[in-house]
Amino acid sequence: MKELKIPEATVSRLSVYSRYLTGVEKQGIVNISSGEIAEGVGGTPAQVRKDLAYFGEFGTRGVGYNVKQLNHEIMGILGLKKRWNVILIGAGNLGSALSQYRGFQERGFNIIAVFDNDMNKVGLKLNGLPIYAVSQMAEFVDKNDVSIGIITVPAEYAQDIADILVETQNIKGILNFAPVVLTIPEEIEVRDVDLTVNLEVLSYNIEKK
Amino acid sequence: MKELKIPEATVSRLSVYSRYLTGVEKQGIVNISSGEIAEGVGGTPAQVRKDLAYFGEFGTRGVGYNVKQLNHEIMGILGLKKRWNVILIGAGNLGSALSQYRGFQERGFNIIAVFDNDMNKVGLKLNGLPIYAVSQMAEFVDKNDVSIGIITVPAEYAQDIADILVETQNIKGILNFAPVVLTIPEEIEVRDVDLTVNLEVLSYNIEKK
DNA sequence: GACTGTGAAGCCATTCACAGCT
DNA sequence: AGCTGTGAATGGCTTCACAGTC
Numbered sequence: 264m265k266e267l268k269i270p271e272a273t274v275s276r277l278s279v280y281s282r283y284l285t286g287v288e289k290q291g292i293v294n295i296s297s298g299e300i301a302e303g304v305g306g307t308p309a310q311v312r313k314d315l316a317y318f319g320e321f322g323t324r325g326v327g328y329n330v331k332q333l334n335h336e337i338m339g340i341l342g343l344k345k346r347w348n349v350i351l352i353g354a355g356n357l358g359s360a361l362s363q364y365r366g367f368q369e370r371g372f373n374i375i376a377v378f379d380n381d382m383n384k385v386g387l388k389l390n391g392l393p394i395y396a397v398s399q400m401a402e403f404v405d406k407n408d409v410s411i412g413i414i415t416v417p418a419e420y421a422q423d424i425a426d427i428l429v430e431t432q433n434i435k436g437i438l439n440f441a442p443v444v445l446t447i448p449e450e451i452e453v454r455d456v457d458l459t460v461n462l463e464v465l466s467y468n469i470e471k472k
Numbered sequence: 473m474k475e476l477k478i479p480e481a482t483v484s485r486l487s488v489y490s491r492y493l494t495g496v497e498k499q500g501i502v503n504i505s506s507g508e509i510a511e512g513v514g515g516t517p518a519q520v521r522k523d524l525a526y527f528g529e530f531g532t533r534g535v536g537y538n539v540k541q542l543n544h545e546i547m548g549i550l551g552l553k554k555r556w557n558v559i560l561i562g563a564g565n566l567g568s569a570l571s572q573y574r575g576f577q578e579r580g581f582n583i584i585a586v587f588d589n590d591m592n593k594v595g596l597k598l599n600g601l602p603i604y605a606v607s608q609m610a611e612f613v614d615k616n617d618v619s620i621g622i623i624t625v626p627a628e629y630a631q632d633i634a635d636i637l638v639e640t641q642n643i644k645g646i647l648n649f650a651p652v653v654l655t656i657p658e659e660i661e662v663r664d665v666d667l668t669v670n671l672e673v674l675s676y677n678i679e680k681k
Numbered sequence: 682g683a684c685t686g687t688g689a690a691g692c693c694a695t696t697c698a699c700a701g702c703t
Numbered sequence: 704a705g706c707t708g709t710g711a712a713t714g715g716c717t718t719c720a721c722a723g724t725c
Contacts, residue, residue, distance in 0.1 A: 268693085270693070270694060270695095271673065272694070272695095273694090274672075274673050274676050274677075275669050275673055277672075277676075278666075278668065278669040278672035278673065279666070279669060281672075282651060282668070296705085296706065296707090297706075297707075298706085303653070304653060305653040307695085307696075308706090308707095309695075309696055309697070309698095310694095310695070310696080312706090312707060312708065312709085313694090313695075313696090313708085313709080315707095315708090316707085316708055316709070320707080320708070321707095322706075322707050322708080323702080323703070323706085323707075324701065324702040324703055324705080324706055324707045324708080325702065325703040325704080325705050325706050325707075326702095326703070326705080326706070326707085327705090327706065327707080328707090340676065341672050341675055341676045341679075342675040342676055342678065342679030343672065343675060347675065349671075356568065356569040356572045356573065356599075357569045357573065359565065359568075359569060360565040360566045360568060360569035360570075361569075361667070363565045364565065364566065364667065366651065366667060366668045367667075367668060367671065370668050370671070370672065371675075372668075372671055410678070411671070411674065411675075411678075435678045436674040436675070436677070436678045437674075438670055438671055438674060442491060442575065444512070444513060444514040450681075452674050452677040452678055454670050454673060454674050456665075456667070456670055457487075457488070458570070458573065458575060458576075458665070459487065459491070459575045459576060459579050459581075460484050460487040460488060461647055461663050461665050462558075462576065462579070462581055462620070462647055463483075463486075463487035463490075463550050463552065463579065464480065464483050464484055464487065464663060465620065465645040465646075465647060465661050465663050466550055466551040466552060466556065466580075466620075466645070467483050467486075467549065467550045467551055468483075468645070468661040469551065469619070469620075469644045469645045469661050470550075470551030472659075477715085479715070479716060479717095481716070481717095482716090505683085505684060505685090506684075506685075507684085516717085516718075517684090517685095518717075518718055518719070518720095519716095519717070519718080521684090521685060521686065521687085522686085522687080522716090522717075522718090524685095524686090525685085525686055525687070529685080529686070530685095531684080531685050531686080532684085532685075532724080532725065533683080533684055533685045533686080533723065533724040533725055534682080534683050534684050534685075534724065534725040535683080535684070535685085535724095535725065536683090536684065536685080537685090682725105683724100683725085684723105684724090684725090685722105685723085685724080685725100686721105686722090686723080686724095687720100687721090687722090687723100688719105688720100688721095688722100689718105689719085689720090689721105690717105690718085690719070690720095691716105691717085691718070691719085692715100692716085692717075692718085693714105693715085693716075693717090694713100694714085694715080694716090695712105695713080695714075695715090696711105696712085696713070696714085697710105697711085697712070697713085698709100698710095698711090698712095699708105699709090699710095699711105700707105700708090700709090700710100701706105701707085701708080701709100702705100702706090702707080702708100703704105703705090703706090703707100
């Protein structure tokens with residue numbers, strides 16, 4: 264095992280491997296080769312082995328990997344052995360969809376509250392989750408050990424929300440769905456999810472032909 | 473201008489540049505430098521110039537780029553001068569969110585119908601869009617010149633939906649939100665959007681520190 | 682003086698190919 | 704024989720640095 268710089272693409276793939284392995288595990292399969300994993304996730308065997316080798320020697324030569332054990336290792340690497348408390352800001356359509364998204368729960372992310380500035384929504388529930396006013400957000404974050412915020416407000420409000428989250432000193436990461444670049448101190452992790460970019464790359468690739 | 477292989481990352485960034493320029497254009501700004509674009513989208517000036525240079529010489533030395541003209545060029549490159557007819561398969565939460573998502577409309581993607589196999593939903597409207605049965609999908613695609621399908625069904629049904637879309641001979645691209653690898657003939661473009669991967673990379677980056 | 686366009690250099694990620702275990 | 708782990712080779716993307724143009 265080497266303590267090298269890990270490619271971000273490797274980390275993304277580990278996440279995919281882990282979800283795939285979770286499914287395989289449920290089927291009761293005990294061992295799996297890099298080739299089988301590659302097949303299952305749409306990659307190459309060499310890539311799978313290289314990705315895993317950044318973090319240790321998890322396999323057995325001639326045999327492959329123990330599914331359960333490997334998945335456990337990967338989840339440890341990704342920080343998924345514990346559960347994360349997450350809040351969602353923006354009770355619009357996308358926020359509503361994400362608040363109910365099974366995948367987050369299944370992978371250890373508990374969305375515990377939703378925040379919005381629309382006073383018609385505040386006090387109501389969104390898929391069983393309480394909706395609070397943004398003015399209550401900082402206090403809530405600190406009291407409830409929230410470390411990740413998901414921003415699904417319109418672009419023009421995203422920076423304001425980010426500023427409040429940063430101030431809490433508890434938030435360590437932000438998943439931003441607003442199509443705007445956030446200015447955030449670098450000790451806080453930010454990832455942008457851009458839904459239209461994906462459609463536009465598709466459009467480009469189609470037209471190119 | 474060279475007809476080289478274009479990095480996919482470049483295409484993604486062009487999409488971001490274009491959306492940014494659309495905003496700048498609305499402010500009535502006429503010219504912009506690579507440095508200003510970089511600032512606006514969170515990149516570097518050299519990157520911006522290199523990305524654009526793959527497709528032509530759009531700027532003026534000493535001056536910069538004409539905002540409106542550059543945006544028009546980029547939209548042409550991305551295939552966004554026309555509008556695309558899009559259908560959405562899966563009238564669940566995520567589908568509902570996407571069907572209403574402004575960003576798609578604004579960028580030239582018309583979602584014209586939603587399909588679902590839940591007979592309690594079929595016949596109803598989702599944010600003003602008709603919900604049809606999946607059995608009607610192939611016919612609809614061919615009659616309405618639909619070229620892109622957005623899959624938001626659970627993982628276990630995604631391949632079946634993809635198979636139907638492929639059969640239509642009209643669909644040219646698929647945006648897949650199901651966390652599963654689709655088997656698709658290579659003449660059809662596929663892009664996967666994986667929501668949990670982003671959260672897990674965030675988790676990894678937070679833990680790493 | 683300001684800013685683009687671009688070859689060259691540098692850096693990062695993927696693929697290859699094989700030694701090393703079981 | 705089968706499959707992992709990994710240095711080396713390759714390929715691709717980004718950054719640098721400067722010539723070219725206005």
